[in-house]
Amino acid sequence: MFKPKRTILRRLLRASAALIGIIATAAVASWAIAMPKSDLRGVWQTEGYGYVIDVGAFSIDIYETSAVSCLRTMQIPAHLGLIRMVEGARLATDNGRLSMSFDGAIGAIKADRLDALPIACEPESPLQPGTAQENFDVFWAKMNEHYAFFDLHGVDWAARRAALRPADDAVLDDDALFALLSSALVGLDDGHVTLSREDETFSPAVRPGWYANRHDMREATRAAIPGGLAGVRDTGLSYGFAAPGVGYVSIANMNVSPGFGTSLDAFAAKAFAPVAAAMAPARVIILDVRTNPGGSDLIGLAYAGYFTATPVPVLSKTTRTTSGYSAPVHHVLQPHGGPVLSQPMILLTGPLTGSAAEIFAMAMRELPQITVVGTPTAGGLSDILDATLPNGWVLGLSHQRYLDPRGVLYEAVGIPPDVARLVDLAGFVTGRDSLLAEAIAMVPTP
Numbered sequence: 001m002f003k004p005k006r007t008i009l010r011r012l013l014r015a016s017a018a019l020i021g022i023i024a025t026a027a028v029a030s031w032a033i034a035m036p037k038s039d040l041r042g043v044w045q046t047e048g049y050g051y052v053i054d055v056g057a058f059s060i061d062i063y064e065t066s067a068v069s070c071l072r073t074m075q076i077p078a079h080l081g082l083i084r085m086v087e088g089a090r091l092a093t094d095n096g097r098l099s100m101s102f103d104g105a106i107g108a109i110k111a112d113r114l115d116a117l118p119i120a121c122e123p124e125s126p127l128q129p130g131t132a133q134e135n136f137d138v139f140w141a142k143m144n145e146h147y148a149f150f151d152l153h154g155v156d157w158a159a160r161r162a163a164l165r166p167a168d169d170a171v172l173d174d175d176a177l178f179a180l181l182s183s184a185l186v187g188l189d190d191g192h193v194t195l196s197r198e199d200e201t202f203s204p205a206v207r208p209g210w211y212a213n214r215h216d217m218r219e220a221t222r223a224a225i226p227g228g229l230a231g232v233r234d235t236g237l238s239y240g241f242a243a244p245g246v247g248y249v250s251i252a253n254m255n256v257s258p259g260f261g262t263s264l265d266a267f268a269a270k271a272f273a274p275v276a277a278a279m280a281p282a283r284v285i286i287l288d289v290r291t292n293p294g295g296s297d298l299i300g301l302a303y304a305g306y307f308t309a310t311p312v313p314v315l316s317k318t319t320r321t322t323s324g325y326s327a328p329v330h331h332v333l334q335p336h337g338g339p340v341l342s343q344p345m346i347l348l349t350g351p352l353t354g355s356a357a358e359i360f361a362m363a364m365r366e367l368p369q370i371t372v373v374g375t376p377t378a379g380g381l382s383d384i385l386d387a388t389l390p391n392g393w394v395l396g397l398s399h400q401r402y403l404d405p406r407g408v409l410y411e412a413v414g415i416p417p418d419v420a421r422l423v424d425l426a427g428f429v430t431g432r433d434s435l436l437a438e439a440i441a442m443v444p445t446p
Contacts, residue, residue: 050142070118110326129392148411229248256299265298284344349373372417
């Protein structure tokens, strides 16, 4: 339902392994310098996430584990310079633990050293189709060990296993198995829970009845800006003036395309500069994230840095582990360092404000000049942990809890507005954005 902010390690593995391999072939001469040093080499078990990582001098093997499985899902060249250049990934040791930080993600993945690769992990074994029972067991175990919100959705996961696990002698084809696993997820109204195979993705999230009309919403809004909107290349940013003295900034997503060698947040901070310059003379600024499905947390937080002159604590996050939750990672919003947009602002939110856009909203509502208007956001703040089943299908699940500075959890309920307004579907269908019109009317006459 919403643009996912997938766990960055997964993105590295799936999107960049081939590219890293190609470049690494041409970079053999630098390997002695860029290969992992002795303190990084060895086998590591992550805290949460379910990964076992085998770091060698020439390759890094990634295993996805559960109580019933260990699947090697990727092998990448161990050229740390190229890994950093392609995906902004950095590996280091800290007090005997492996720390893996990734461009665009808040906090690092931590791992503890193992004496050897677990017996269940076979270095050369490829993924196999597996039986229906084997795929069900891995699917159930990954959710059982990592999903963070059964309580919020009132789902008894143990009961699901008892009711739905195929009998030992049952034989299911792919369609029947996909339908069975999908039915196990029903009731988790969570846009970050997905089950994907090659030609199909299922999510148990309940979409608004007007979801198909979301494009009408965007078009009605754009048509309401008298001079049109200027866009910022390779971002989801566009801006203009909704009325004299009333600036308008649309953030359609929290994605950017920086190219190699530039971090996502650094690119985003630079990209927002022309927006800030254009908005500086505005008496009031309207920020619109109503149809923003998300992307990277740090992109939205880079934008938010233009609206404060001092550091502001905005959130903490913890990750589900087999024994509970990791220690919280706290994030402090850092000022951009230049001129501050401190004039009154109206932040428009809605049910399609999802994922990293909700993190942006959570941060912005800590600033004194912000008034949030609209509906609660989607309520899907966690990163997505992807888990591979023996047959190669991918299960996506929410495994982290984001809290505001007062310790409030908004998962499943969304970030609340200061001024509540329902979505005016009838207005959008006729080409009128009534919420934007109301926001403009809220601006005092000079």
